Amino acid sequence: MFLPRFPQQAALAFLSSHLSTYFTPSLWLLVSLDRITNTHSMPMPQPPNQESKEQEEATPLVFDASVLRHQLHIPTQFIWPDEEKANLDVPQLLVPFIDLRGFLSGDPIAAMEASRLVGEACQKHGFFLVLNHGIDRQLISDAHLFMDHFFELPLSQKQRAQRKTGEHCGYASSFTGRFSSKLPWKETLSFQYSADKNSPNLVKDYLRNKMGEEFEQFGKVYQDYCEAMSNLSLGIMELLGMSLGVGKAYFREFFEGNSSIMRLNYYPPCQKPDLTLGTGPHCDPTSLTILHQDQVGGLQVFVDNEWHSISPDFNAFVVNIGDTFMALSNGRYKSCLHRAVVNSKTTRKSLAFFLCPRSDKVVSPPCELVDNLSPRLYPDFTWPMLLEFTQKHYRADMKTLETFANWLQRKSN
Ligand SMILES: C=C1C[C@]23C[C@@]1(O)CC[C@H]2[C@]1(C)CCC[C@@](C)(C(=O)O)[C@H]1[C@@H]3C(=O)O
Ligand SMILES: O=C(O)CCC(=O)C(=O)O
Numbered sequence: 001m002f003l004p005r006f007p008q009q010a011a012l013a014f015l016s017s018h019l020s021t022y023f024t025p026s027l028w029l030l031v032s033l034d035r036i037t038n039t040h041s042m043p044m045p046q047p048p049n050q051e052s053k054e055q056e057e058a059t060p061l062v063f064d065a066s067v068l069r070h071q072l073h074i075p076t077q078f079i080w081p082d083e084e085k086a087n088l089d090v091p092q093l094l095v096p097f098i099d100l101r102g103f104l105s106g107d108p109i110a111a112m113e114a115s116r117l118v119g120e121a122c123q124k125h126g127f128f129l130v131l132n133h134g135i136d137r138q139l140i141s142d143a144h145l146f147m148d149h150f151f152e153l154p155l156s157q158k159q160r161a162q163r164k165t166g167e168h169c170g171y172a173s174s175f176t177g178r179f180s181s182k183l184p185w186k187e188t189l190s191f192q193y194s195a196d197k198n199s200p201n202l203v204k205d206y207l208r209n210k211m212g213e214e215f216e217q218f219g220k221v222y223q224d225y226c227e228a229m230s231n232l233s234l235g236i237m238e239l240l241g242m243s244l245g246v247g248k249a250y251f252r253e254f255f256e257g258n259s260s261i262m263r264l265n266y267y268p269p270c271q272k273p274d275l276t277l278g279t280g281p282h283c284d285p286t287s288l289t290i291l292h293q294d295q296v297g298g299l300q301v302f303v304d305n306e307w308h309s310i311s312p313d314f315n316a317f318v319v320n321i322g323d324t325f326m327a328l329s330n331g332r333y334k335s336c337l338h339r340a341v342v343n344s345k346t347t348r349k350s351l352a353f354f355l356c357p358r359s360d361k362v363v364s365p366p367c368e369l370v371d372n373l374s375p376r377l378y379p380d381f382t383w384p385m386l387l388e389f390t391q392k393h394y395r396a397d398m399k400t401l402e403t404f405a406n407w408l409q410r411k412s413n
């Protein structure tokens, strides 16, 4: 557990300056060499898990689903250990369907009821579904359609947007250059969205610049989709604030001008779906995830010591709490372990919007959520600090927040 040792602001200033020193390019090189040679000579605590080392050692291998599909044996890097292997036939999770129609039209009674249901789900496992969310059906269909166009392009064209090591945006094919084992059976395209008024076309410009002029329309669809997701998440933040007793404006204001991540997940069919995983078990390090899955199904959530599925529903978004919101709520609301399984017949797609605070926002719970009975569980941090942790030091899993908090604490000692 985190025990504050300094006044909070001082601790944060100390940690951020330490972190930025740690990552100046020349020092970063030293740190990398230090990791490779394992001499541990740097005065900083070492990153806590395997992945930083894996990132150095990964043997690039190309994930080309159209080739792999015809092989009898899948490469060993894609085979997950027995204790993590997928079970495709699991019971369904009982998650509440929360109808947002009344809340979105300003009905205070409907808002109270929606916030009660949201609060109940977030204390238990952090997953719920929203219906009548006000997002245009055509926009959702277009977002899926343009995903098909993108992922069906030849590899060389998708690689125009190739994601570089240490970066979280771009096209990644199974993370073959990033990790060397437990590779996910998927391709992804991720990009940054900003709700800041000064960056109204970030998504559109990024996609057009990377992919070419002919991707103008493609960029527009995802620009609009991200904007719609950002607005929906601010509404959900009102419900979360009401349910936690801090008022509806608190978290909405915290996430205004958010700097979020949009990710397109594309899972090709796999001849051995019981040996592999599309996305490994993890808790999202981000604040709130709004997911739209196609009709195929594959999302599983670990509740009451058992994996459960969440069935697809075109009319619903799956919403879940991430580690950053768990820290903001001082542990009241749970960020829950989940994964995505693949199947042998059909490609599966999902659209994930990861709400993240603006980079200068300090993640620190409101005073109403801290008292003698509920002391601070996590140190102050900013989202870029946690993001950097997941991209350079630690492969996100079920323990990301705990490991990050301990890492920060050791750094501050
Ligand atoms: C900040 C992030 C890291 C990952 C993407 C995301 O934007 C949110 C979730 C993270 C992830 C999906 C959790 C599972 C492992 C991971 C490597 C993946 O399979 O995609 C994670 C993402 C990452 O790029 O590190
Ligand atoms: O594809 C899915 O259903 C889940 C993906 C996921 O958990 C993620 O991208 O963080």
Ligand SMILES: [Fe+2]
Pocket: 282, 283, 284, 289, 338
């Ligand atoms: Fe996730």
